[in-house]
Amino acid sequence: MARPAIVVALPPIEADPVSAELLDAGFEVITVEQPAEMVAALATRRDVAVAVLDGEADEDLAGEYWAALVNAGRPVPALTVVSPGSYQRLAEMDDDGSGNEYFTRPYSADSIRWRLEAMCIRRDTVDDGSGPVLQAGPQDHDAWNRRAAVIVVFNPKGGVGKTTVAVNLASALQARKGKSVLLIDADTVTGHVTTSFALEAVRSVADSWRDEAEGGPSETFTAIASEHGSGLRVVALTDSPLNTEVLDPRRVAAAISAARRSFDVIVVDLHPSYSTLNQAIFDEADRILVPVTPDVPAIRAAVQMRDVAGALGCRERLAMVVNRANSGVSVADVERTVGMSAFAQIRSGGMFFVRAANEGRTVIEMFPREKITADFDTLADHVLGVPAKPDLARSGFRLPTRARAAARA
Ligand SMILES: Nc1ncnc2c1ncn2[C@@H]1O[C@H](COP(=O)(O)OP(=O)(O)OP(=O)(O)O)[C@@H](O)[C@H]1O
């Protein structure tokens, strides 16, 4: 299927490598050197998916480009390339759900290509036989404005509860908080979320992308995902550690970014390694939950993670979850040693996890009244940014006298 067109209105020194990269990726590229050319392109081509603009162009010129987009008679989002200094100001002004995005200089042609891939996936396209055309008719503004938070669960140490936290957090968000949730099993080595949910023979992302390379349709994560009985949607990157070469890390990150439009929350479970795939996913994360069990090896791994995250630029997005919090070293000691405060605590769930796993269900669904589920409820609230219920006793709150008497009675 022909790919959509992208209008590139960048200075020639950037337009040339960017256009070459986009052409290589199969896009149609229309380079324009003045606003009138963009007006003409938008008037004659129905398949323009995105316009790439220069955010540092002089104000009059930038204004004319914007006017061309606004007057196109249909929504055509812009990817505006800016200096880091301009980014904060512009991105805040424009955070209106219009689909416009920003990209900071310096950048590589390859990295802007993947951002554009993500923006294109987010556009609804139809093919009426004459090539891809942007979906006509009224926009689904609710879906358009939706932007799922991406919650990644990671610790470089194995067996600390990453998958347990990812699965049960996703389930709590879906079943108890009424959110629409996509759970991504991005553990390409030992991932087993779909099989443990008894979702047999489901297609993985690697299956889909291999089919696509052989002429099959291009599918989003939303399309590939299967529905678990709880309503949760689940997608695995691969079902075999030997079938991962098709999983280009930047394409995976772009596809996660594109899926933000279809869900309230995306939870991603990772393999314990600092692979390029994991690093690309860290870049996409709004929050990286680090489960830590209260024992020395897990604490050491968390300290290392904190330092590595500093080098990778995602330190401030880390949030420590103390798992099996009621065993071993005290939470206060874990906090002191790791140098992070606990974002949430999960107690040891013992046989509840085993029994849920045997049924292909989550602890949240099977044991809604147990304390372990309450722990995941609290974690889900923190993830959603819901303030904790005030501790009435500690805040000095007292029931009015009559209510106290009634409570005593
Ligand atoms: N809070 C808990 N209470 C009881 N058992 C737990 C708890 N958290 C994790 N487990 C158990 O510990 C084992 C390892 O957990 P899990 O698979 O979630 O770890 P992981 O970090 O994802 O491991 P890997 O690095 O191999 O992917 C599982 O058997 C799980 O059921």
Ligand SMILES: [Mg+2]
């Ligand atoms: Mg795991």
